[in-house]
Amino acid sequence: MLHASVAKRDYYEVLGVPREAPPDDLKRAYRRLARELHPDRNPDNPAAEEAFKEASEAYRVLSDSEQRRRYDRMGHAAFNGEGSGSFDPADLGGLGEILDGLFGEVFGGRRRRRSGRDLTYELELTFEEAALGVTKHIEIERPAPCKTCKGSGAAPGTKVSECPVCKGRGEVRSQRGFLGGYRICTACNGTGTKIHVPCPDCDGRGFNTVRDRMEIRLPPGVEDGAVRTLRGAGEATSTGSGDLHVTVRVAPHELFERVGADVRCTVPVSFPQAVLGATLEVPTLEAKVQMKLPPGTQSGKVFRLRGKGIPVYGGMGKGDQLVTIIVEVPAKVTRQQRKLIEELAAELGEDSMPQQASFLDKLKRLFD
């Protein structure tokens, strides 16, 4: 059960209708929610998908007069966790199919031809491109109506007649999902026509794959997983084009890590540098900068370089760069180095290591 730990919401509340709502009102309410929440419209949005499943389940129960009566009498208990359970939204079909199913019952008759499908594209950016903004040119392959036959699939000047399977409607009744609904006629691929001589340029399909070059501007601060939608850049058909959804992938960086608008980086320093202080060369997004390391810097200390981070998305100002200092200890020492370090150790008393002195003190108290 998906909602095991959450109390199930009332179905009428989910659809936003009163308990006495007539079937047409339920349908209208569900259609509005499906338009808003369907995964086709909300790629990678689990919250919308959950809400869509919830609305679909509510509609499935309330649109069935027998199930609705049972629900009105007993609430969710009527189904005992089964029957009204969750299901995969893929079972419901695409948004177009759902809306068509609902429209079909309302208006009957001839159906709308489907317009172009949405397409997706993954765009990889470097860390710097994402941080500073970039304009990219991408090439996509997408189906577009064949120019020779203008999308009909028939060789120019040859006969085209009505598809005998769907009687020219392009779709046939299907029992898929709870709506019944319609599906595209496979005999004519939804065109509603029968072709006698296929167009030589598209083999009768009515469309060809074209390569298109598009420009996409990404503002500074775009994040990994962000989706930009190019309207009309999806599959093109004679009745309209779908959209192209571009998902941004930001490659990891060797030195930088992003935390909101801040950039984190770790700089190793030697023990003498940490003790005596030093001037360090630190990489930032746009250039190398010099940073003063004060004497006596502890390992793990974080310094903030103001305004050296990522521009705040859609706003003014910039994040900072956070520089974490790590004191690197020699992994191997020569005999001479060992001697010097031993001399140094003998020389370093409690006064020079207050943290250690306090720790040893606490440790002693803990077991005495």
Ligand SMILES: [Zn+2]
């Ligand atoms: Zn053609």
Ligand SMILES: [Zn+2]
């Ligand atoms: Zn057909």
